[in-house]
Amino acid sequence: LYILHFMNLDSSSTVPDLLSIFHEQEMTETVHETNGHGYLGTFVGKNGWLAILRVHSHGLVTVDLQCYEEDDFAQVDNLLNALESKLKVILNGNITRIKRLPALVRGAEVDRYWPTTDNRLVEYDMDQLVYEEDSAFQNIKILHSQQYGNALILDNDLNLAESDLAYTLAIMGSGRENYTGKEVLILGGGDGGILSEMVKQKPKMVTIVHIDQKVIDACKKYMRGTCGNILDNLKGDCYQILVEDCVPVLKKYVQEGKTFDYVINDLTAIPISMEPEEDSTWEFLRLILDLSIKVLHPSGKYLTQGNAENMTESLGLYEEQLGRLSCPVGFSKEVVCVPSYLEQWVFYSVWKK
């Protein structure tokens, strides 16, 4: 638990009055030598509580309080309220800002902190670990969220939640594309979201190449809000799911001269492959891109997710890669809000010039 206080007073007058509150709680005080970095006191209670009071030279007062999940939160609130009230009295209305942040929970069974791509701290409402397994390729977790449904987390990266139809529609071109009678190749897509939406449009044939059977099995069971019943069979009238590494499959298609009307790259942001030629993420990305463009019909489209809108450098690098392909391409991008991502996400459409 944390409170922030912003104000314009020196520590000498502030500290003694605040101390009384900790003393009332029978907390044991230690004053630390800070070499001129303001007042720093720690207070330990018999119940294991730890409070840290700092009064910084430029007027910032911070209070951290550590307690246990089974503790009485009313008692915690009382202590924080008492500190806040006392500070208001001491500072006599000279407080610029008071901020009390929600408690950070550590060591909980279900981890609720899944920082954004641009490394902001965000707390989710995950309340249950539905599934966890290590496959040959990655750690697979499915967590339940009250508002997003089940969410697929691969190697601690939130991939997709059942609420995220917006992702699926965006990577399919946001309604601008027509898949009826079309030949489509999907790389990744093991959650079945794209496939489930696409078969509604009666495509000629959709081929999914996904490397990890365990992801498919987990999604089939726990992500039905995304895949419906489409993953119940690996083969249907107009689709087939190949559980294979996509690189050799793409190379085979190139050799055969096979082309697709659409190639949708739905691989995870950090690609997974055991092949030696992909010694860096970017090289792997470029390889996939190049092979995908090679199997793309001249009038076809390559659709893919980019990254978080805030990752401008990453996106710039990606667009640079697009300029380095064996065949010149044009592209457009779109920013979409995917509910469970808690950050705006960029999607690309790429075509042969």
Add this chain to the structure above:
Amino acid sequence: LYILHFMNLDSSSTVPDLLSIFHEQEMTETVHETNGHGYLGTFVGKNGWLAILRVHSHGLVTVDLQCYEEDDFAQVDNLLNALESKLKVILNGNITRIKRLPALVRGAEVDRYWPTTDNRLVEYDMDQLVYEEDSAFQNIKILHSQQYGNALILDNDLNLAESDLAYTLAIMGSGRENYTGKEVLILGGGDGGILSEMVKQKPKMVTIVHIDQKVIDACKKYMRGTCGNILDNLKGDCYQILVEDCVPVLKKYVQEGKTFDYVINDLTAIPISMEPEEDSTWEFLRLILDLSIKVLHPSGKYLTQGNAENMTESLGLYEEQLGRLSCPVGFSKEVVCVPSYLEQWVFYSVWKK
């Protein structure tokens, strides 16, 4: 800065090895008496850094590190990496989970922490305080976000960002309503978002009743991604903006027998009013609802935002209110993802039975 460690070892063997890392940094150690609540040591550096090491009895190790924004982050990372590596060696692969959270920044000029309605800690990418003023009714802030554009914050509650067309479309009925030639009353809506979208459909007359001129002025200047140029004039061919408390206006309409095809309640979640009869939030809500339904044409619709999807109790109470109106009503609700909200939001459509 925080790291979480989860493991299966007792503190006696863990602590001494970890201590050496703090000692190498020339941090001064204090071991605190915890009354059986595990090991607790604090370490203070000459640079004002504070590290807190706790080894809890059930196998959780937590490290908190406090430092200054102007410090060398590579040095911070080095310390945390050293701790992590050492723990991995000590515990010899018996670590269940390691989690290092992004740094919590306190006392920054631009506050980036705007917890969700269900009190989860979320960090935004706000980078600039664009505007701040206290009106007679509320504190008004406009903060800039890289991905959401400018965001309007009233009394520390994030109202709407320029990215949030989804909110505007949802409160207008998500495309199910046709406003052409219609008579519309909007309560609140001072950001101009609804009005700006609605005039495109050529309504007969839209009347906005918004209490706070300063909100309108701030949005006119800084929220143009939401309002376009519609707030440049308080009156147009098919709209008028009344800068007034909506309660007396509604009462006047009731007395006159005036009705509207649509009433859109876009008031902030916690209503603002100086009238004595609204001594509680819920009573105010019910008053507005009742008056709104009274000025609603028998075949009209009352549209409003509800609350966060996770606030099930709040939403239940609201639906209870709907059952207590002077006139029986039916309602439907919809969950919408508003980009800047970082939580799913519920919208209601209400009609007379």
